[in-house]
Amino acid sequence: MRKFAMAAFGGALLSVVATTQFVGPLLAQETESKTSVYEQLDLFGDIFERIRAQYVEQVDEEDLIEAAINGMLTSLDPHSSYLPPDDAEDMRVQTRGEFGGLGIEVTQEEGFVKVVSPIDDTPADEAGVAAGDFITHVDGESVLGLTLDEAVDMMRGPVGSEIIITVVREGVEEPFDVSIIRDTITLTAVRTRIEGDTVVLRVTTFNDQTYPNLAEGLAERIEEAGGEDAVNGIVLDLRNNPGGLLSQAIRVSDAFLDKGEIVSTRGRDPIDGDRYNATPGDLANGKPIVVLINGGSASASEIVAGALQDHRRAIVVGTKSFGKGSVQTVMPLRGEGAMRLTTARYYTPSGRSIQALGVSPDIVVEQPPARPDEDASEEEEDAFGRSEADLRGRLDNDSLSDEEARQIEEDRARAEAAAALREEDYQLAYAIDILKGLTALAPQPQQ
Helix, strand or coil: CHHHHHHHHHHHHHHHHHHHHHHHHHHHHHHHHHHHHHHHHHHHHHHHHHHHHHCCCCCCHHHHHHHHHHHHHHCCCCCCEEECHHHHHHHHHHHHCEEEECCEEEEEECCEEEEEEECCCCHHHHCCCCCCCEEEEECCEECCCCCHHHHHHHHCCCCCCEEEEEEECCCCCCCEEEEEECEEEECCCEEEEEECCEEEEEECCECCCHHHHHHHHHHHHHHHHCCHHHCCEEEEECCCCCCECHHHHHHHHHCCCCCCEEEEEECCCHHHCEEEECCCCCCCCCCCEEEEECCCCCCHHHHHHHHHHHCCCEEEEECCCCCCCEEEEEEECHHHCEEEEEEEEEECCCCCECCCCCCCCCEECCCCCCCCCCCCCHHHHHHHHCCHHHCCCCCCCCCCCHHHHHHHHHHHHHHHHHHHHHHHCHHHHHHHHHHHHHHHHCCCCCC
């Protein structure tokens, strides 16, 4: 019994020694890490005090602190940043759909400001600013070395005032200046129209109005066309759509999906992940869909394109999207400011991340550059446009009734309208042609 007690005591002693050996270094490491952080904070305090006391000019202490906070956040990734009170309010206003500015969504790349996309019918769009452009100077001052927020601040100004930005564009040898008059930007989230037998839904941004505008506009266009049977499909145009609210991207995707996953988000901690699924109901009632994307399609628009593509609910046409596959959470801070922090990555239903890769279209279709006006005379054009029907003394077609002849003329008019659209917007015309082809191959109802 005594030997047993001694053995037990020896085992307990050994456990204590072993625990001390393992836990001791861990505690020391944790203490050392905390000490290092505190030392760095002390270093920050020393630098702050020296700037206040010895910088060549007197500095605003609040500006120094804001710059330090923003520098910490922007060092993480291009989409994390500090929002001072004014900027935080501007962001809340933009989410509601009206704000002042140029009308461009920008990011930062290689020290310069890169245009993600111009917003439809805004001063920047009308001035010819294009997705992928690099802005190197604002009113003659270089933006190289500035943070994105600092560069954006340079572009802000009173409504009605002029700004001149210097642009570098791929395929153009020399930088060039673009003059823009600042204006109040009122976003129309969704524009709808009928092209032939196709409903075109042009989604320009994802704000609070996007899904309501889309649902209402789609219903109106279907009624205008004469009902669902008169519509051959939908083109969902997401080109140059810089994104916006995740919640609206989910609702727009859900509008055309009956079931299945729409998107999932995964943060640093697995328990912080979320999965969003479609609910029953399809606003298009199974009509075929073509989604148009390009290099200006980012974030929320990529969620929609990826979800509809993965579920084989739509054919994606155009060029590779921007590739922003991260989620930013806006966190209110004391003093009315806010912090935009990247908190998760998002994944399409198949589990793929499009971060830095983008959504690849099923059919790659480049938008050709605008062609210069040709000086061909009407006579030259007519020479290539003559047919048997133009010849004097030609025979009449006796195999068609008046109704059949009228139908042929209507079909020809639609074909000519489609040809005209190719000159104006080749990608959209291509998408509509795909829907025509799908309709032609669809099983015909039994008579």
